[in-house]
Amino acid sequence: GRVRPAIDHRDHLDATIRSRPSQDAIVSHTTNSRYQLGKQLGAGGMAEVFVGTQSGVEGFAKQVAIKRVLPGFSEQPSFVSMFIAEARIASQLSHPNIVSVFDFTRDADARLFLVMEYVDGTTLSSLLESGPLPMSLVIFVVVEMLRGLGYAHDLPDPATGLRGVIHRDVSPQNLLVSYEGAVKVSDFGLAKALEAGGSARTAVVRGKPSYMSPEQANAEPLDGRSDLYAVGVMLWEMLAHRPLFVGEPREIFAQIFFKELPAPSSFRSRVPTDVEAIAMKLMARDRGDRYPTAEAAIEALLHCVDAPRDGRGALAHLVAERFPKAAASRSQRNSGADSTNPPRPLVAAQMTIPLGAPPKRRWRMLVGVASALMIAGVVGAVTLSQRSHGVTESDARPLVTMDASGRVASIAPVDAGSVVPMDAVATVRQADPSPPVDAAISPPAGAAEGAGSAKPVARAFGAIIVKVSPWAEVRIDGRSVGTTPLRTPVLTGKHRLQISNDNQSETIHVTVEPNKTVTVERKW
Template sequence: MTAHTLTSPVSRFLDGHLRRDAQARELSVARFMAGLSGASVVVAAALGPSIGWGLTQALMGLSAVLALYYTALWRVLRSGAFHPAIPWLNVAIEVSIPAVVLAFDLRFQGPIYALTAPTLVIWPTLITLATLRSNPRLALAAGILVAAEYLGIYFLFVQPLLPESALITLTPRFIATRAFFFVAAGVFTATLARHFLQLTRGALSALREQEVMGKYVLHERVGAGGMAEVYRATYCPEGGFQKQVALKRILPSFADDDEFVTMFRREAELCSSLNHPNIVQVFDLGRHGGTYFLAMEFVDGMPLSSLMRGLSRRPLPVAAVTFLGAELAAALDYLHRRTGADGQPLRLVHRDLNPPNVLVSRFGEAKLSDFGIARDSARSQLTAAGSVRGKLGYMAPEQAAGRPFDGRADLFALGLTLHEALTGRRALQGSTQEALLRATLDQELAPPSHFNPEVPPELDAAVMGLLEKRPEQRTASGALLRQQMLAIGGEAAPYPRGQALLANALREAQERNQKDKASDAGGQAPPRAPATARPA
């Protein structure tokens, strides 16, 4: 990844950020100027005995007008209205204030006082303040405008009133020199602003380079767990080829956790050998900046758990659930029948099938993800003594009890997931881990139709066949479950309507989530976060 490749996106990002922040900056300036102008009314009144009441009244009037203008502007900006011309107008007003004061001094105190009054000292400061808009052109324009106003007032109004024996510092040559310095101040502050912008771009580019994991450019973070986080990323090898991926990396604080790193590497090794349309693919495993990362297939959508929350726990359309069951059954059948290079069955078990690990794309595709604890059935109990891998509430009884289990444990977990999708409620419930364990081992489950009368008997039977407590009585394979789903007809048939109904449910959930986030954020909806593999 070359520096040139990074510079353009960084510049666009910084320029966009500065444009978005312009309203907030002008709001702060308006609030400050309103307060300063109000205070100036009091200061001008206090100077009345010294400078004369005519000049005092003029200055008080000017301060009052400015206070009203900036107060009105503050209210307008606070309401959300903004136009790109506002910073230019405000800079023009701010640097013209001394010119108006100079005109007042000339009117009430005479030309010599006007050209030597302390008020003129603030002019270069106001030019410098224009730099706060982070626009070099504004600072340069401010310096040119001040010089033009100063020269115009001098040659049109002040010079004709000067006595012939006026101070040499008030002659045209010295006035022109002052005007030159005003322009120079504008050039200097514009250069300063441009320099700071370049430094900022350089710092962002350096930071961006640190965030490039080999050939992967990170974008926004879309998920985070206790030990890992997931980013949307772009795979950018040489030659201009780009591919959007999900990049999952171990948090630096856990990069030295040997057990977790081993599990992370095992997920990469296993998933890299799996190639099925309903399983999230892993493309790469690498190490960068002292931590490991996985590059995975990017799924533009959301986890099934988020989808159901977005629907306020409302049951999914029955045909969408049968489609989901048929697709995930195909994924499990592929996983459980996977063989090694020698042709021998690997007897793989996912061990953690639950709604957060089922990703639904915006096209209604269903994909199984997060194989971090997947093992072959012969080694599935080779964890630390007394520990159980998986998520309570979605485990088969034999898995939760620590007894030997095989792929039928995944089918039980799929049954719980389909039951929840059909009813809008978790099948196994408990307020504590112990209560969930007891429910897993002992609770008799009611069929989905008990909670959702739209569920047909054939689907009831298929789901309840998955939820048999004894593995030998349970549906034997994903292939058999898929056949059961495909045999369901009528409105509940998985094809051809199921995928479209699932995609429609996803869009509804996304729209509701965006409205909720917009309400929490005061009316501005943040961008939608895509689904990726769930971080650990």
């Protein structure tokens, strides 16, 4: 029969910043001669987390996060064993998508503490509270999370020769997003190594009920597919923008065991069918019907129509946009560091193209120029026929001209004011998912080898700016390009602009002409 779930109510603390604490949380004492405690980030029933500084010789200093056991627990053998197990497992994990552990020791009062990577950012939970994510970023976040979990699931243990670590507490609260667009799995406090039979056993159910797999809620042996179930619940909630399971733990367990799971599209329109199918497969009640590995789920997600091209850059921009005060504070703190300065936008005057190159090579280079101009945010402008829908326009210069034979005729210089920062640009992809954006730029008719006319043909891009209060998801030609406010470059021609949120939607047909910018504004 089923084992009645026994919930472990201990509080789990992340290894990074949730939000900026107040000044009165500053702690004046030190853990030992190497580590100094700063502001407290959070506290639970058994441990607390601080911003810390690791000091060394010759003025060396590194910012870290310190998770320290509360007084009294360091003397309890059962808790010490659990905390040591967490430290041992976490210390083996070295992956870009997992919060790193640097040290494990005791302070002057003999209290155990972990020294961990400090991630400047927020949690996925907090990010989702600020509004839904664009579909491309939903895919990016889930893929990055799966990369970290897949690494843990495959990790060999040199001491035992066994392979695999199960997280057992995958949730939006334990997924961290940095202001640089990094995604990291945190808090392996409930992680458990696989046994020789390829599963992890436990006599007590631990974790957050809303993200437990049926086998975890039933205290059965676990493998990596249990974590994949939790990922599926998180993906479902990002698609539907609502929790999947609600109620008291007893009620949630009943839903996990017996409830027929609805599709996200039953709560929110325009959910892509390919991503929805992946979420439902990840949440299959029978683990044999799920993806066998994290890598298999990643492969499926990367084949979706809305798979991202520059997910990290777009995520960094979105986080800064939704948490402007924290991002501004971070920018001020890092104003002197080269690693955090934004890259200088690439402008046309910095590019050189040999005008005598063979036609095929010229087209390849022109495609590269067009891509670079789009990425750098050097955009032209757009004209919209529906001026009655709150549309304004502005002028811009032609960017690239070429003659009918495919020869580059000129590349116009760009004023600094027309350059959009890299992290403010979301690239629009065409309706056909197979070619990249720049592949849509094809030679004009008559551009075959030896064609002779020298009449220049302008190949400018346009830009669309969308501002909706309170917010809206934006799709262009059926593709999700982000949430408002946004500015995105587009190719010339006709485009279908769809703006929508949970309560309202509108479709606008846009005709893009060279060298015009359009702004669409709505208040719903």
